[in-house]
Amino acid sequence: MVTVRVPGLLADQAxxxxxxxxxxxxxxxxxxxxxxxxxxxxxxxxxxxxxxxxVEREDIRAGNGIETALGGGExxxxxxxxAGG
Amino acid sequence: MTPAILVGTRKGLFVLKGDEARREWELxxxxxxxxxxxxxxxxxxxxxxxxxxxxxxxTVQRSGDGGKTxxxxxxxxxxxxxxxxxxxxxxxEPGHGDTLWLGAAPGVLFRSDDRGENWEPVMxxxxxxxxxxxxxxxxxxxxxxxxxxxTDPNTIYIGISAAGVFRSDDDxxxxxxxxxxxxxxxxxDDRFPEIGQCxxxxxxxxxxxxxxxxxxxxxxxxxxDKGENWERLEDNGLPSSFxxxxxxxxxxxxxxxxIPEDSVRGSExxxxxxxxxxxxxxxxxxxxEDGGKSWGLASNGLPEPAFVEVLRxxxxxxxxxxxxxxxxxxxxxxxxxxxxGEEWIEAARHLPAVLSVEVAEW
Numbered sequence: 001m002v003t004v005r006v007p008g009l010l011a012d013q014a015x016x017x018x019x020x021x022x023x024x025x026x027x028x029x030x031x032x033x034x035x036x037x038x039x040x041x042x043x044x045x046x047x048x049x050x051x052x053x054x055v056e057r058e059d060i061r062a063g064n065g066i067e068t069a070l071g072g073g074e075x076x077x078x079x080x081x082x083a084g085g
Numbered sequence: 086m087t088p089a090i091l092v093g094t095r096k097g098l099f100v101l102k103g104d105e106a107r108r109e110w111e112l113x114x115x116x117x118x119x120x121x122x123x124x125x126x127x128x129x130x131x132x133x134x135x136x137x138x139x140x141x142x143x144t145v146q147r148s149g150d151g152g153k154t155x156x157x158x159x160x161x162x163x164x165x166x167x168x169x170x171x172x173x174x175x176x177x178e179p180g181h182g183d184t185l186w187l188g189a190a191p192g193v194l195f196r197s198d199d200r201g202e203n204w205e206p207v208m209x210x211x212x213x214x215x216x217x218x219x220x221x222x223x224x225x226x227x228x229x230x231x232x233x234x235x236t237d238p239n240t241i242y243i244g245i246s247a248a249g250v251f252r253s254d255d256d257x258x259x260x261x262x263x264x265x266x267x268x269x270x271x272x273x274d275d276r277f278p279e280i281g282q283c284x285x286x287x288x289x290x291x292x293x294x295x296x297x298x299x300x301x302x303x304x305x306x307x308x309x310d311k312g313e314n315w316e317r318l319e320d321n322g323l324p325s326s327f328x329x330x331x332x333x334x335x336x337x338x339x340x341x342x343x344i345p346e347d348s349v350r351g352s353e354x355x356x357x358x359x360x361x362x363x364x365x366x367x368x369x370x371x372x373x374e375d376g377g378k379s380w381g382l383a384s385n386g387l388p389e390p391a392f393v394e395v396l397r398x399x400x401x402x403x404x405x406x407x408x409x410x411x412x413x414x415x416x417x418x419x420x421x422x423x424x425x426g427e428e429w430i431e432a433a434r435h436l437p438a439v440l441s442v443e444v445a446e447w
Contacts, residue, residue: 038144039138042142043165048141050140080141
């Protein structure tokens with residue numbers, strides 16, 4: 001199991017839930033298990049470009065990206081990109 | 086029933102609830118905090134909102150309890166073989182029965198036959214033979230105007246920037262450009278093309294058969310034959326050809342309202358869109374009572390000077406008698422005229438930038 005934490009706007013869209021426990025072998029699988037998956041991925045299944053994802057504080061784009069493997073017990077944080085001040 | 090205004094803003098949806106005279110208004114909200122609400126409409130007890138977010142994409146949100154809780158329509162997107170991806174949702178228009186229409190960018194239309202549970206892209210528009218000649222306006226290639234004939238579900242009009250006006254006579258199976266007489270002054274080599282016009286807003290008169298009004302990047306227009314021929318109207322009393330919203334009077338087919346921006350004369354070869362501020366620094370609502378032959382100021386009660394913008398979805402009219410006219414500004418005010426533009430009341434101020442105004446009942 002891993003823990004996924006989402007920001008407030010996504011929590012609003014998930015009925016107020018900010019944290020999810022999911023069982024998935026990859027980051028993609030973990031995010032696709034969320035009730036807000038359509039807000040994280042576009043209709044092609046691509047992670048939206050301004051959605052940042054960190055596994056244990058590491059930016060997945062600096063590593064294996066959305067296919068990053070999970071061993072269990074990790075904390076995944078979804079953070080909206082900050083730009084423009 | 087209480088008169089109400091759905092105010093879509095850059096930071097969520099607000100609801101203004103009015104008294105019977107439409108003079109006192111109470112503010113409620115925001116709902117959908119953080120979302121750009123391009124347009125919202127109340128139909129058969131539910132609110133439908135075209136809500137967009139720079140990070141999380143384009144959605145349609147529904148509320149069956151007056152905005153307390155919201156449900157997103159999932160699965161909204163375009164087929165991979167179209168080569169298109171959904172950019173923004175722009176306008177939700179109730180059709181007949183359980184049908185809803187959704188206008189979106191890039192120049193696409195969706196249809197729901199189960200009141201927004203599921204949406205299907207209208208492939209006849211995606212595959213339209215003229216699509217290669219469409220171009221995005223400053224706001225993207227948006228399908229922003231959708232007008233369904235009040236008694237004939239087969240007849241539907243849409244407006245796309247910058248592709249022009251299209252009409253379907255077969256419930257959306259086929260679409261024909263209807264832009265004859267509508268200028269594209271920005272096209273030096275062909276000012277009256279079949280398609281490519283930068284339509285800003287189109288409204289169908291619900292009572293007078295065949296009549297539509299249009300505010301275009303290049304002029305104000307009226308048609309009396311279902312879009313077969315458009316007549317340009319702005320050269321008698323309007324300070325500019327350019328503007329975004331338009332409103333009509335369901336009881337008086339010859340009455341319409343516009344809010345000109347810039348100070349350009351299309352008849353003199355000028356093309357608007359450079360300033361995008363109310364003409365002459367005056368928040369001027371201009372009204373015609375003779376089908377567009379002449380226009381006069383109807384701005385009693387509006388601030389002056391006022392350098393503001395009113396967007397294409399930022400104006401609406403109700404179905405009361407006398408007709409109420411409503412508009413919101415990008416500087417966060419909502420103005421109401423309970424009497425066809427004779428006087429104006431500021432119903433709200435200091436809201437986020439107003440993207441849309443729609444009339445509802447509560």
